[in-house]
Amino acid sequence: MSPAHRLLGYLFRYRRAFVLGFLCIVATTTISLMSPWILKYAIDDLSAGVTQAKVRLYAVVLLALAAAGGVFRFLMRRIIIGASRDIEYDLRNDFFAHLQRLDLAYFQRHRTGDLMSRATNDLSAVRMMIGPAVMYTATTVLTFAVAMVLMLSINRRLTLLALIPLPFVSLFVWYFGNVIHRRFERIQEQLSEISAVTQESLSGVRVVRAYRQEAFEIDRFRRANEEYVARNRGLIRVQGLYYPSMGFLMGIGALIVIWLGSPRWSPDG
Secondary structure: OOHHHHHHHHHHHOHHHHHHHHHHHHHHHHHHHHHHHHHHHHHHHHHHOOOHHHHHHHHHHHHHHHHHHHHHHHHHHHHHHHHHHHHHHHHHHHHHHHHHHOOHHHHHHOOHHHHHHHHHHHHHHHHHHHHHHHHHHHHHHHHHHHHHHHHHHHOHHHHHHHOOOHHHHHHHHHHHHHHHHHHHHHHHHHHHHHHHHHHHHHHOHHHHHHOOOHHHHHHHHHHHHHHHHHHHHHHHHHHHHHHHHHHHHHHHHHHHHHHHHOOOOOOOO
């Protein structure tokens, strides 16, 4: 059985929580997209002559949407991230129970520090994937789908203009996604190395002190730690280039809409 199929088994245990969390995502997305729609009517009323009653009505509606959005956003995070924590708890227990059933030869082939890293950092990364990553991905996909429907209903031509940068955005996501994934794997490998060095030094501290190898062990840990920092800085540099590039491409889409759409804007599309 592949790791993905095994992980699906854990997800199936908490399927009710994920379904409920997805419903909260739908509610949150709907509310977040309703606020600009309410503002649209409020701005239109400014040219038609707005009254104090309408201003109070729009203010109350916007405040109610903000409050409801905050409640559903809290529930969304609480349910989905809470379920991911429960899955992480089950994974740790099952991983430890599996280690107890392995033969001694397995522990001779694998360092204790590597196993400690698998039980801590790697499982935390899995929890981030099935919790926040799933939540933000579902929110993004749902927001994009609903926004596309609303945009097409308002003006098809401007919608197509806004989508011009989309192929370039897809290429950027594919390229930087692969680079970030590879660098993150190297960081996890180095973190495992640091855990192994620490565990070996502490478990053999009597031998280290007896043979006066303190300086050597300190230098070994320093070099492993410096490599870990260097790999993290490499990932930060890639992410530092990725997010501004995405913002730049999305800004080009808005600029195209303003530059080409506004002079000849037509409600008929």
